[in-house]
Amino acid sequence: xxxxxxxxxxxxxxxxxxxxxxxxxxxxxxxxxGRTYLYWYLQRPxxxxxxxxxxxxxxxxxxxxxxxxxxxxxxxxxxDFTLKISRVEADDAGIYYCMQGVQLPYTFGRGTKLEIx
Amino acid sequence: EVQLVESGxxxxxxxxSLRLSCKASGFTFGDSAxxxxxxxxxxxxxxxxxxxxxxxxxxxxxxxxxxxRFTISRDDSKSIAYLQMNSLKSxxxxxxxxxxxxxxxxxxxxxxxxx
Numbered sequence: 001x002x003x004x005x006x007x008x009x010x011x012x013x014x015x016x017x018x019x020x021x022x023x024x025x026x027x028x029x030x031x032x033x034g035r036t037y038l039y040w041y042l043q044r045p046x047x048x049x050x051x052x053x054x055x056x057x058x059x060x061x062x063x064x065x066x067x068x069x070x071x072x073x074x075x076x077x078x079x080d081f082t083l084k085i086s087r088v089e090a091d092d093a094g095i096y097y098c099m100q101g102v103q104l105p106y107t108f109g110r111g112t113k114l115e116i117x
Numbered sequence: 118e119v120q121l122v123e124s125g126x127x128x129x130x131x132x133x134s135l136r137l138s139c140k141a142s143g144f145t146f147g148d149s150a151x152x153x154x155x156x157x158x159x160x161x162x163x164x165x166x167x168x169x170x171x172x173x174x175x176x177x178x179x180x181x182x183x184x185x186r187f188t189i190s191r192d193d194s195k196s197i198a199y200l201q202m203n204s205l206k207s208x209x210x211x212x213x214x215x216x217x218x219x220x221x222x223x224x225x226x227x228x229x230x231x232x
């Protein structure tokens with residue numbers, strides 16, 4: 001199974017400041033179809049996970065509700081990936097998970113808890 | 118609006134069975150692969166399995182940890198996906214989520230396996 005390692009386990013950020021989460025996979029997430037199957041989810045307290053970013057850097061848009069704000073960005077390739085929040089807001093609090101979808105079983109990182117100061 | 122509503126969770130004794138349902142709306146259910154995930158404090162988020170759309174064969178993939186005990190099926194006429202769980206163990210205790218592909222998640226249903 002592919003092991004997903006997230007760092008840090010937690011971070012505390014002042015509103016308006018940036019935040020960054022790292023996710024490393026034990027194998028490349030580049031599929032033979034040319035796509036890289038790395039996803040980022042946010043789980044707010046008491047809620048189910050919601051998709052933020054798919055295929056490394058594409059922000060998810062849940063029509064007709066709303067899309068993920070462009071404050072969120074994903075980057076990386078191969079085995080090293082990063083989620084960045086340019087300016088943290090109170091609503092961003094929760095646990096962020098990366099997940100790989102290139103190989104079964106799909107596997108998740110253990111999560112990064114974001115606390116808003 | 119996409120909605121996924123899980124049901125069927127509850128308290129069950131070890132060795133018994135339970136069937137979870139996932140009622141979908143707001144999208145063309147028959148065209149979508151449906152996944153089941155689960156989450157517990159001990160194991161974190163864990164993929165359980167998925168069922169492909171009928172146009173892609175309608176076949177299933179099941180995680181090794183539950184293979185032989187859990188099965189997934191679908192009824193496209195009712196827009197429902199099912200997770201049949203047999204020979205339940207205490208380590209199967211978790212909140213179970215159904216998802217549309219890897220994008221939309223239901224609210225989850227809690228399964229507690231205990232005597």
